[in-house]
Amino acid sequence: MSEYQQQHSPTAYGQDGDALPPVEQHAQQYETVRNAHETELIEDYVELIGDLLRHRGEARAADIATRMAVSQATVSKMIRRLNELGLVTSKPYRSLFLTEEGQKMAEISRSRHDVVLHFLRALGVDDSTARIDAEGMEHHVSDKTLTIMQRFTEQQRT
8 A cells, every 4th residue: 555545544534444425425525516616717707807907907808818828719708708697897898897796706706715825825835836726726615614724824823
């Protein structure tokens, strides 16, 4: 057995040898991940638009495409979707703006992202890795876990 397998075997965690959680819990785990996947791209776009507006005063499709490493056509499709969802407003050849609902989503997403980022840094993860890892983790962490992460981070500062 490899070192990894020894460290991550069910008995390493004091479990009874059955690595599978109860059925209901297992189903909830997968449902939670599916729900997070459905919204994470939308949240990422809204969060980036909010960040661009806050730091640059405008959010242009070209800037979004560059920062997300996607084509402008991809950004245009997502902007249409965000518009249909009532999260952004846009005019041709103009900056994007968040609706009130979009602004709320951006703030929540940014807050979640910051908690995860600061937690990873508090664990000693280097900044570059922490930024990469935090991007995405924020969508898959429960509010309960985020609260514990935040509490841990605050305790490390004192």
